[in-house]
Amino acid sequence: MSLPGDPGFEAASRPWSNAVTQQVRAAVELADADDAAALVRYARRAGASLSVQPNGHGASDDLEGIILVRTSKLDTxxxxxxxxxxxxxxxxxxxxxxxxxxxxxxxxxxxxxxxxxxxxxxxxxxxxxxxxxxxxxxxxxxxxxxxxxxxxxxxxxxxxxxxxxxxxxxxxxxxxxxxxxxxxxxxAPAVFGGQMVWPGTTAPAVMTAFRDVTAHAPDELTVWFQQFQPPGSTTTLTSVLVAYLGDETTGRALLSGFDSIPGRLQDTRRMMAIADLGEIASEPTDPSPERFASELLTDIDDHTADALLQPITPLLAMEIRHLGGAFAQPSDSAAGPLTAPYCLIEIGMVTTPESKTAIEARRQQYRDALRPVLADRAPFTFLTPGDTAARAFTPAALTRLRTIKHSRDPYAIIRSNYPVLA
Ligand SMILES: Cc1cc2nc3c(=O)[nH]c(=O)nc-3n(C[C@H](O)[C@H](O)[C@H](O)COP(=O)(O)OP(=O)(O)OC[C@H]3O[C@@H](n4cnc5c(N)ncnc54)[C@H](O)[C@@H]3O)c2cc1C
The missing domain is CATH 3.30.465.10 (Uridine Diphospho-n-acetylenolpyruvylglucosamine Reductase; domain 3)
Structure with a gap:
């Protein structure tokens, strides 16, 4: 256990998302499952709460006075x-x-x-x-x-x-x-995946193809649209990220709607090993001041497409993930069926208080412009500081979660990054 003032405490208590400050009471690296049980019993006796945070990609800024629990040694x-x-x-x-x-x-x-x-x-x-x-x-x-x-x-x-x-x-x-x-x-005997990149000026054509390809995509194909600014640049690029559970010939045919868009700068699509799946998006692995937020969209009509094609500044990137397929099927889970066909993810870098304000203002602009197609939920996994868990669930699911929380953990010993009772 490391406590405030101990050497290494600051590093031990810092989340991956270093735009978030965590004023925790202690940071504990679990040795094994027995250690986990001893820690919970300790917290209960001490009247303390604990929050497990393996990395902190999803850190919220609400852990003041909490015991932070790391799990890297539970690595079997x-x-x-x-x-x-x-x-x-x-x-x-x-x-x-x-x-x-x-x-x-x-x-x-x-x-x-x-x-x-x-x-x-x-x-x-x-x-x-x-x-x-x-x-x-x-x-x-x-x-x-x-x-x-x-x-x-x-x-x-x-x-x-x-x-x-x-x-x-x-x-x-x-x-x-x-x-x-x-x-x-x-x-997954075969996976065809990668990323195509074009100059930002082609974004309307890429968006048109994205809407068309996703309207007809089989469930084996997942396509994401992205606009982003490479680090250190003020130029916006447009990209399409894909993963197809199948062979290259069929994958290319399903994506042929993108072939006629001129000026392609990069195309990393290839048959890939499952171990290389993370290379499709090549997201940063080192701690980052990245902050994401998301909205579920019920449609991308012409008006929505126009709103999504407006400049992304001051964001680093905006991404639209195609959902549908099995996400919309019945699911015996708190996450439940997800019927919205698209998810917008806004990604910004919080480096100063001003940048945080500007990112939040841009998010509000998206929400205002997209209001007719905003679903009334957001995926739990993409909640952002300022959101509550209530945003992620249907009213019935939230009520059931709260009932379960009250009965299993009445003293709130164990705390989520987005607690269901908040
Ligand atoms: C670059 C990037 C890419 C991402 N891509 C995706 C994506 O493609 N799809 C997607 O769904 N999400 C994605 N996310 C969101 C991310 O997966 C979630 O926020 C995830 O929960 C965080 O992973 P983490 O390992 O850092 O967990 P942390 O942020 O450390 O933990 C998340 C929460 O899970 C709970 N928790 C974790 N472990 C335990 C445990 N052992 N016991 C009890 N509770 C526990 C805690 O409440 C904790 O606060 C992405 C995030 C980033 C930053």
Whole structure:
């Protein structure tokens, strides 16, 4: 345990998202699951709360006085290719699952960054490259090893404790300290993926093709539209990021709507190893002052497309992820069915108080311009400081989550980055 004033405390308590300041009471690196149980019992006796934060990609700025819990030593991973399952400790990042599953023609439902923690990702629902085919990452979790708020270890499955299992699948980190999870892997014998980049002036043509391609895409194909400013540049570029669960010829044919757009600067599309999935977006792995926020969109009509094509300044990037497919199917998870077909993600760099204000103002401009197509939810996994968990759930799901929280953790020992009672 490291306390304020100890050497290394500052580094130990800093999140990946270093735009966020955490005034925590202590930082603890768990040794193993027994250590986790002892810590919860200690917190209970001391009247303290704790929050697990493997990395802090999703850090909110609300952890004052909390015991911060790190999980990097819970790093075991077992892949069973025959059963198509993986068991991972709470410290394991997606990159390791992909590297172990890929050679067996299998994948887990990872998102754009291989550095993100599997457990944190799944607890928040998890929007994967392959979610259109297989749904939320949380839908593929079959068991959670936990320590409950009384400090008792347990193994939670759909039959052992349906309420808690449901809440852990997408309801966030409010319900238990999770020490390991078991998840189903999915066949991925071939993946065609990469990124195409054009000058920003082509954005209207790229947007038109994006709307057309996504209107007809099979569930195996996921396409994201992006406008971004490379670091140190004031030039905006337009790009399309893709992942297709299939062969190159079919993948290229499905994406042929982008072929006639002139001036392509880069095209990294190729048949790729599952272990290289993180290279499609090549997001930063080192700590960053990046702050993201998101909106779910019910449609991209002409008016919406115009609004989305306005200059992104002062943002670093804006991204539109195509959802639909299995995301919209029934899901026995707190994340629930996600019927909005698109997700807008706004990414800015908070380097000064002024930059934070400017980023928030740009976000408000998007919200005003997009009002007719804004869904009344946002994915939990992309909540941003200032949001509450209520934004992520249907009213019925939020009520059920709050009931479960009251019954399992009445003294609020375990705290999510976005608590359901806030
Ligand atoms: C560059 C980047 C790319 C991203 N891409 C995607 C994407 O493609 N799809 C997507 O869905 N999200 C994405 N995200 C969001 C990110 O996956 C979520 O915020 C995720 O929860 C954070 O991962 P993390 O490993 O840093 O977890 P942290 O931010 O450290 O933790 C997130 C929360 O999960 C809970 N938690 C984590 N571990 C435990 C545990 N063992 N027990 C109990 N609670 C726990 C806690 O409440 C914690 O606050 C991205 C974020 C960034 C910065």
């Amino acid at each position: 991973i077992q892949v069973d290719p025959a059963a198509r399952t993986a068991r991972v400790g709470a410290g394991v990042a997606w990159g390791r699952v992909l590297a172990e599953a890929g050679p067996h023609g299998l994948t887990g439902l990872a998102g754009s960054s291989a550095a993100v923690n599997v457990t944190g990702f799944c607890l928040g629902g998890g929007l994967s490259w392959f979610g259109r085919k297989h749904g939320w990452a949380a839908d593929s979790v079959t068991a959670f090893d936990i320590v409950d708020a009384d400090g008792h270890p347990g193994r939670i499955t759909a039959t052992s404790d349906p309420d808690l299992f449901w809440a852990l699948r997408g309801g966030g980190g409010d319900f238990a300290l999770v020490t390991a999870i078991e998840l189903d892997l999915h066949p």
